[in-house]
Amino acid sequence: MCSSSIETMDSQINKIEAILNGTIIDNSDKEFLQVDYSLGQQNDESNARGIDAKVSNEFGPKIGLNVTFIVTAVIFNERQEVLMIQEARSTCSGSWYLPAGRVQPKELLETAIERAVLAESGLCFQPISVIKVESSHGNWFRFVYIGRITGGQLKTVSKADEQSLQACYVDDAGHLSLRSRDCLPLIEFARDYYRNGQSWHSPQLICRRYIPNLYMRLVIASWDQQIGKHRILIAHSLSPHLPICQLNPTRSVYSTLKRFMQYLFGGNDGIPSNSAVPPHKPLGLMAIEHDFADHTDQYDGLCLTLLVHCKHSDSPLHSGFTWTILSVTGEQLLVDKLSSRFKTIAHSVL
Template structure:
């Protein structure tokens, strides 16, 4: 169990449990029943990189560089391409800072990063991707007064980008882990914390992972967590007794064995508010695992925000 947690918390693919495999769900195919959107947040000297939209529905309004992931494209490659196409600059993603979901087939991930080259797109270079790019205040209380925004949903992302850039040198941060999944999946790190020790719930019948696991179970995360816990021996539990802290890992690799593995797996950190009866609880002893989890429980930058649960 602790070896798997160490891999997850350090961004390494987890070796499968010998003699078992993860359960399979609905095959996700990009462009058919799966959509990923990437967003790039670049902060520099109190300003954020923005692009002016060219789409007829929002032409002239401003937004963060963002767009859909293409077939066989990693999340990192996708955000680099989108920022280059829309803003004209070279973007180096440094940390995942946010995850949003809609249903089972739409996931948006946001990267914080820095500009390392290129030049801002000007109006003379306007195309279907954008009209121009520019730097504006990263103060989210003032930004809507400076420029007309396409949507205000980017304001929490900008705030997260500012916070991450201030802390990024301290680490650790989260970046995508290259693991291929067929389906939309969730792993749960469910903790009980009495202040002196951390205990994590182990799957009753481990299948590819020691962690409780859900395939195509939905993205109402506390509801799925309750169902998963009941399936793993915790009979008396309600959503009100659980706190979803955030996302500790995003596993995604579009180039699987058959090149159509467009699924994703999110690892969620969940804290129980009560000492629960039943289930197989493992007391953690590895110092690195404990330190990383306590940092995440404090909502450090190794724990991505969930913006819609």
């Protein structure tokens, strides 16, 4: 291998190890030119099976048009009571829910949750971490935050408006008339995070970075018994990088993951084959990247970096991919991330 290739590989290993620390150091202008599994490829596969593609190859996410980002906050006071909002909307007036809102065009996710909490509860909120991301198909995402109250005044009935009727802290939200009971598992999940914080992932917010579309980057780790280390799958086309695919807005994230894994382990022809895919398990998100579209020719993109534990590294690979190993420090970081699913930001498909 020539010295320039070694330097490029070393650079990629450094980037992987940065991701293990929750940091992105790549250049998005270059990185997303190297998409390994695009919508066009996914549509070609569907057409080959006699299935009409449901989305254009040229799909571009625009908030308010074809992609939805929801932000929700789980906030506790010193008595471990949770902040709840009484809804004012006609469709659910009088029912209760966590403070939440839709992200608006040209709005950061953190700005959106601060705005929503203030409007609905009267309180100033400082987000500390995203603890969970939920998705429905590849164009609807809910980001669940925890954080602290830094000021404001709790909204009472006398301050009711179109945003909410009132807000209050409650010990047991399950006793309220809820807009949806799907908030209850989120509340318990947040309680668990605070109880077990030292053994869970460290606080992590959105990495502000312009992303030109909806993507999923994979950190696929597999234990190699012969060398006593984990191997990490990388693409070596153009320049080494972690495998990255475009999220299909008409499919769930895990459906796209399944197709991408079939592509990666389909052998040299790259034809997806489920029989060739080794046993694997998605563990959680290591990084979330987003910035709003600042110009009309830009999109409201998102990149989720997903950690995947793969049982065997000897399965046949697409010719554009290979395995590499990390430094001693990188291996230690990886082992820690693999030790528990709580070491990464939770992700679930609704």
